[in-house]
Amino acid sequence: MNIFRFAGDMTHLISILVLLLKIYATKSCSGISLKTQELYALVFLTRYLDLFTDFISVYNTVMKLVFIASSLAIVWCMRMHRAVRRTYDKELDTFRHYFLIAACFLLSLILNEKFTFQEIFWAFSIYLEAVAILPQLVLLQRSGNVDNLTGQYVFFLGAYRAFYILNWIYRYITEPHFSRWIACVSGIVQTALYADFFYYYFISWKNNAKLQLPA
């Protein structure tokens, strides 16, 4: 494992911890899209089916279990926790995420590494992860104001994507047979979706001002 991959995994983990911190400390999930969180839970559940069939390393197994458990915990909190549920911006979170699920599933039936149950769900999870942030970005755009922890949550998620691209470049150079086109192309699409957010994040950071997205 190279340093970029590790940094990517850690920023991914930090983003989830920041989100959990926001929900537990403020008992509020305002500004957080439940639809994006449900998509991430589905991403992890379908991608890590290999927990039962392939063992890579203790690190991989533990991280997979942490990602599954934390994403389910966040969805549970936003749906079931009485105080947290009240703060959910339901009327702003109207992205039709079922279309994303259907489109990604169709694509995974056509474009996969092998036409098997596990490989189709793996491809599905990669495609779905690439677009899962969309409901969250739409919600932020609509509400305009972004609180600090929510801004940092999306920032760390974007950093995770950026580190994974560096990881692929590194692996492409150092490993003779490295070719993961499905993951790489989807990853680049996913990172590009953050570009706009990053621009405004850095502007606000440079001016030491509150993060605001244009309407």
Added chain:
Amino acid sequence: DPQPEVHDEL
């Protein structure tokens, strides 16, 4: 028929 590589990333 090439086998897919093991998915070793998260």
